[in-house]
Amino acid sequence: MRGRALSWRKGGLALALAALVAGCVGPPFSPLGSGAPSTSPPPPDAPLNDGAPRSESSQAMSDYLARIEATLVGQGLLRQDVAPRDAPFNSRQLAENFIRIALYDEYSARNGNFVAEQSASRLRRWTRPVRMSVEFGTSVPPAQRKADRAAISAYAGQLARASGHPVRLGYGRGNFTVLIVNEDERRAIGPRLRQIVPGIDEASVRAIAGLAPSTFCVAFAFSEGNSPEYSNVVAVIRGEHPDLLRTSCIHEELAQGMGLANDSPRARPSIFNDDEEFALLTRHDEMLLQMLYDPRLKPGMTEAEARPIVHMIAAELMGGDS
Template sequence: MLGALALAGCDQREVEAPAPAPEPVVAPAPRIASAPPVPRPSSALRAARAKRAALQAEVASEAQNTQASQTMHGYFEGVEDMLTARGQLRRDDGAEIPLSVDQLTRDFVDIALFDEYTRNGAELVAGAQPSRLRRWAQPVRISVEFGDSVPPATRTRDRAQVHGFAERLAEVTGHDIEVTPGRGNFTVMYLNEDERRAIGPRLEEVVPGIPEADIEAIQALPAQNYCTVFAYSIGSSPLYSEAVAIIRAELPPRLRNSCVHEELAQGMGLANDSPDARPSIFNDDEEYALLTRHDALLLQMLYDDRMKPGMTAKTAEPIAREIAAELLE
């Protein structure tokens, strides 16, 4: 049974919306949390799963794009228009911005060695907490799934974006990362509002032993959160074994591709955000939409052989400084 450790986070992008966020906004989306071993399902848990299965069947039998999904689509189009009008969601890599060894070291420690969310029992609590260095050791195989609401042409574009970014991640990290047409260990799901609310049974299939709180958080994802990713390991291991990312199917193209970059990169082990990181997608200011030069360097540092899974910030900081100095020579 998978001992759940939710280690990568949701793209919690708080923005000034062009209109009030659509309801419901009922729960904070988790970013990083740990959980005890999954217990034997109780009668209440079995009842909750049965209810989710019934809801999933109901959604599948309804129209593909309900009023709730159409409302979300319009909302996110307005958000993207507003951000691009402000000069945000930049698509360059920020290469013109100088980086220092001190800055790159600080940002690595803040983003790779702190958690934005921790778990207090079944409750997810916001607030940066020291963590350990976590990453993948086994090959990463990314599978892409779509809700029925996503049309064929959009699926083709989405698959191409995930495939292209997986190749970029493999190049940057030196790790074995590929998109697979079969079952993977990193699942990317494109779901509309109704499909996401009913995704519980499928999540239990994709990640056996996934905590109930994680399912509930995904199904109740607030409108201010465009996408989310959870990565898991066995027991207390710092090595990832499974991950699942949720991307809203209502997102327009620029926000949609931005979610691919941030969630897949965070699912590799850069789990936190930092308001001081720039130029970076690991910053909630939405200045950049795509992986920057700064972010690629952080990934190189994370997968450098001198970095060992399980390291604390105190142990990793001098090694990060050494690597940063070499990268910026």
């Protein structure tokens, strides 16, 4: 049996055709529309083709997400500045943000489903090198695949530099799989998930295959038994996203797959906040990663055990500023 951590990226605005309420979680696994699923994603080294035809439901999702991105940007959200002067923070705030994001869970398993419920957890992270792989659905066009793979490769390097932990994108099988798929491919993804994570529970498979329209992307982290050390992560990102939303999902879910599994409304400037203000990993977030992989913190630590060390590290990073 595998342990599991879960993070969701939810929408945070209202549109004429669909309401997305900031901070609220609707039924998490209701499927979008209807219709028979098509094929599963190809293995990572499958040759590129011109892309299979996209279904009407996938095109509708693309249009829907384009409107979301345009509305968010129009509201001054999805900012791309990573060290904004209008969002200062001190060492105490950095430490408390770390505690809430790294030592609490956003979701709990209940009756075979996941429900939004904050609960205390333990510090979890990778101890083995992270080897990312990326797979695309057959209807994701080659130009998008090339751009997304380049973005993930560059971001893996950023995560490695920030955390001090080995992270790289390669070819072939890895232990951190990024699936970029459109609607029909995601609905039929169960068999591929069972190959990637042998023994994956059915609740996780249902959650991914039946992703609600209001969920932008999702990541599942797995460990062996009750171990606090990650052994496998699967991140699923909608291929229909326009460029900025897709990049934002890549930044958030891959960083959360490093062990920063929760969100906090107090974290600013941060992607670990459901308000959608920032699209890219900020300097604040890089500090959170540096703290997470500081050798003074150990996998399995509780909040009580980690808290004094976290405040010490935060003060060092901020030059003693409190």
